[in-house]
Amino acid sequence: MYAVVTLQDSDEVMVVPLNWLSLDKKHCHWPPFKSTEKCTEAIQDRIIPQTGxxxxxxxxxxxxxxxxxxxRAKExxxxxxxWPHPLDTLLSGVKRQEFESTKVKSNNQPLPPVTPASTPRKSDDADKAEIVQMLRDIKSKVQENSTMLKKILKNNTVSEARSSTCAHSKNFKAKLNLPxxxxxxxxxxxxxLKNSATRKKYVKHLSExxxxxxxxxVKKIMQAVITDDLAIQFNWQGRGDKQAFSQLLLTDxxxxAALNRNVNRGxxxxxxxxxxxxxxGRKKPKEQEGLRNEIQNVISTSTMDKHPDIGAL
Incomplete structure (x- = not known):
């Protein structure tokens, strides 16, 4: 699993493994690698966030x-x-206004003398830094709310489209001829399955x-794909008189489909x-159950023949 986050110190939007985040999802471990390629590889492999x-x-x-x-996270x-973020413009405007204000003072008015009662400049800088940080926090909150709103709109769109695509899905499922x-x-x-579009439809169907x-x-996917009678004729490598399941496009x-359910290839x-x-082993109990049902049917039929009055009751 991966997460999309904003680094608050730089406002960069990044993709990171979920296991790098703190429990409250307010902090993220970050690798000390200088190489961009090495960082990307570490993210994709979801390595443990530690060195030595x-x-x-x-x-x-x-x-x-x-x-x-x-x-999906990169998308x-x-x-x-x-996305356009109006707060970027607001932050730039704050800085520009400060610069222009300072410029006007320096051109038209002498700077006021420093007196013991005046507020230290250090305090002004601290106030400005606090304002800028507040704006950054607001910007991050806007990003978070925008993402939530986008998900809500997307879910509503999917719900509306589901009814119109239901008939198509049923028709395609009938064409699959599964198991x-x-x-x-x-x-x-x-x-x-040599057709890529058809293959994608099979993957989507089996993912559900x-x-x-x-x-x-994997068990539910295999049950949907192949019967036990046919499964007996396969093994992974095709040893003995069995067919090689690993060589099928169906296996890919x-x-x-399993990967879409977070099951890795291995x-x-x-x-x-x-x-x-x-x-x-699965087939044998089914055969025994079928034999018992057949015997029961024979017994029931024989009983009816000997005692026809039972059928009239």
């Missing part, structure tokens, strides 16, 4: 929002940076299967391997 066991220094921040992927960062039950189904799906833990997310789609692959290896 010593935590990095903390910077004051204004928290603007959190996002599942680095790419939000760019949008925020492109796949035969090798012929797999071959057909591999063909349609649910689950909270890594195991649950599963990984992308963990996803491990759960897929387990799901395939346990397919036979």
């Amino acid at each position: 066991g010593k935590l990095w220094e903390k910077l004051r921040i204004c928290f603007l929002g959190e996002y599942a992927t680095f790419e 939000e960062q760019k949008e925020i940076e492109d 796949l039950g035969t090798l012929e189904d797999v071959a057909g799906t591999e063909t349609v 299967c649910g689950g909270f833990t890594t195991k649950d997310v 789609v599963i990984r992308d 963990d996803c692959e491990n759960e897929i391997k387990k799901y395939l290896s346990y397919a036979a």
Whole structure:
């Protein structure tokens, strides 16, 4: 997970890992690296914010929002940076007014003599610094409120659009032909997945299967993709008489869908391997249950034949 924040000392909008923030989200650890590339790499990898066991220094921040992927956070960062901020003009105006006021005094009037009763200039500077800091805090609050407002408007737009796209989603779901039950189904799906637009639709659909833990997310996706009868015919590498699941375009789609649920590639692959290896174990209880139901049906039919009066009751 990543966050978009404003560094209060510099007003820069930055993307940082969520694990670099303090619990109250008012401070952020910052790396001591001089190389921009090294800083970016540290952010993307979400490394622990310490060097040699010593935590990095903390910077004051204004928290603007959190996002599942680095790419999504960067998009939000760019949008925020492109927003116009009237307070920038206000800050510039305060500084310009101070300069012009000083200039008028120096050209038209002599400076007043310093007397014991006059207010020290140091106090004036402190007051001005306090005003500027207050304006900076207001600016950060405006950024935060703007982000919240944008999210509210976006959610309302999505809600309004959901009803119009519902029919389209149902139609597409019907075309998916999932879960796949035969090798012929797999071959057909591999063909349609060569189209990037169709592939994105598969990823979006499978991302909505649910689950909270890594195991649950991958399990729900696999259940939506493939039946146990077909899963028995696969293993990861295609050893023995099994097909290689790792070579399918469908597997890349599963990984992308899991990534949208914050499951990384390695963990996803491990759960897929387990799901395939346990397919036979899942299938056996289902067969036994089906056999019991069949026997029960035979017994019920036989009873009805011997005692037709039962059926009349």
